[in-house]
Amino acid sequence: MYKWLASAIVIAIVTTGCSTVARNETSPSPQNNSRVKAHQTAPQKKEIKNSQEVALHLEQLAKGVQGVQNAHCVVFGNTAVVGIDIDGALERSEAGTIKYTVAEAFRKDPYGVDALVTADIDIAQRLREMGADIRNGRPIQGFAEEMADIIGRVIPQLPRDVMPVEEHTKNQPQRIRNQK
Numbered sequence: 651m652y653k654w655l656a657s658a659i660v661i662a663i664v665t666t667g668c669s670t671v672a673r674n675e676t677s678p679s680p681q682n683n684s685r686v687k688a689h690q691t692a693p694q695k696k697e698i699k700n701s702q703e704v705a706l707h708l709e710q711l712a713k714g715v716q717g718v719q720n721a722h723c724v725v726f727g728n729t730a731v732v733g734i735d736i737d738g739a740l741e742r743s744e745a746g747t748i749k750y751t752v753a754e755a756f757r758k759d760p761y762g763v764d765a766l767v768t769a770d771i772d773i774a775q776r777l778r779e780m781g782a783d784i785r786n787g788r789p790i791q792g793f794a795e796e797m798a799d800i801i802g803r804v805i806p807q808l809p810r811d812v813m814p815v816e817e818h819t820k821n822q823p824q825r826i827r828n829q830k
Contacts, residue, residue: 696760696761697728698725698727698728698730698761701725701726702725702785704723704725704730704761705723705724705725705730705781706723707759707761708721708723708730708732708756708759708761708762708765709721709722709723709732711752711755711756711759711762712732712734712752712755712756712767714755715734715748715751715752715755716748716751717736717737717740717744717747717748717751718734718735718736718748718752719735719736719737720734720735721733721734721735721752722735722774722777722778722781723765723777723781724777724780724781724784724793726793729764729765729766730761730762730764730765730766731765731766731768731777732752732756732762732765732766732767732768732777733768733769733770733773733774733775733776733777733778734748734749734752734767734768734769734774735771735774736748736769738771745769746769748769749767749768749769752767753767772800772803773800776796776799776800777796779792779796780792780793780796783795783796
């Protein structure tokens, strides 16, 4: 009797567990439910037509945040990068809070909603120099020089790629070694 009952229970469990009927009605999806509509709540990014005006606007917005001593903005195409100057003695968490507050201010602005905000001292200095190059009529050359400097600092140096001085001079052509 117990064998029949145990085998019946096993068969019932296996039968219900192996059911592979597809049920599309279990969870509503936007494709099957025409009543579900999403509304955009974030501000739409505006197309940047005058990059100098937008840069000044975003700099002023960032400077209005408590803790920001100065701000520098560079606009390329439809993207803005804003470097903020803050007190160098601040703790990392305090610097992060100020950067976050600037990002919150930009979130409500149609030009700043997709802007990049950095509090890195070196990047902020590079943005300042890029902005000066753009104002002096050298946008491409200034951008290329500063990006080369940034990338040169970011890319790691591998010890195996470093050549000792002896090997380096052996690989130089004879005339260059004679000039030294």
